[in-house]
Amino acid sequence: MSHARLVIASRESRLALWQAEHVRDRLRSLYPTSEVVILGMTTKGDQILDRPLSTIGGKGLFIKELEVAMAEGRADLAVHSMKDVPMELPEGFALPVISARENPRDAFVSPRYASLDELPEGAVVGTSSLRREAMLKKRYPHLKVHSLRGNLDTRLRKLDEGQYDAILLAAAGLIRLGLESRIRAVLAPEVSLPAPGQGALGIEVPTGRPEIAAAVAPLNDPTTAFCVTAERAFSRRLGGSCQIPLGGYALMDNGQVWLRGFIATPDASKWIEGEIRGSVATLADAAKLGDALASELIGRGADAILQALACA
């Protein structure tokens, strides 16, 4: 490789740094003579901790500063949790790599209880995800849902201080940070359908620098890329990065993608779900599958949900 030095832009949370270091280490072993370093930075999403994400502008907040660093030539690539990447990237950026997925499921964490089913009437569950909140209201209407923001360590501390009886987190983040022992139960997709991209890492690069895309290309995992592309196409058709309870999760087997998805109102009074299967040979095929499932849900009333939430 011709690059003597690659700079990875990263947020400074422990999880973001773990993810950037993971990619750094893989690039170092691919290119032993190159220097690969991390440029840490704080984003708006990290700074504003007193309001739910859905009220301050959503996903783009966590990646804007990283894109500015790339645009200014201070960094060559950025590593993201695919769950946090907006459905539409700004002009001038691409996501050429989606790497192999960690456990995509939601995790139940509690010092006292072993599972959601054990929580007593009125128990307080912490989450700031509209998707997890809608799931709880639908399947566990006897529980209370309270907002929970901050990075993983902050969320666990708030649980341990007794502010919540239990919290829901992505299993992937806990596993990456060596906190797997905190997981009391992993929620089946039939109970809590994961968010599009959950558990997968993406590498963002400036489109004007094909040599960087080429350098990171070996880190792509085609199966994960097909699945996440289907999930994101589904999400994009249903309001994109508009704040709405939505789940999308795909599995791939034998050249076939199996995508499940749902969209709901935040109080779960309306809930529309479906699934689709199809052979995929290209990322475009995977995107078509996601689109088709979204169209089906729209035909069954998802458009009314989007209109009610001012997403359409």
Ligand SMILES: NCc1[nH]cc(CCC(=O)O)c1CC(=O)O
């Ligand atoms: N919303 C924040 C976020 N973004 C990605 C992860 C976990 C790691 C992943 O999904 O890859 C988390 C934490 C969580 O939801 O508990």
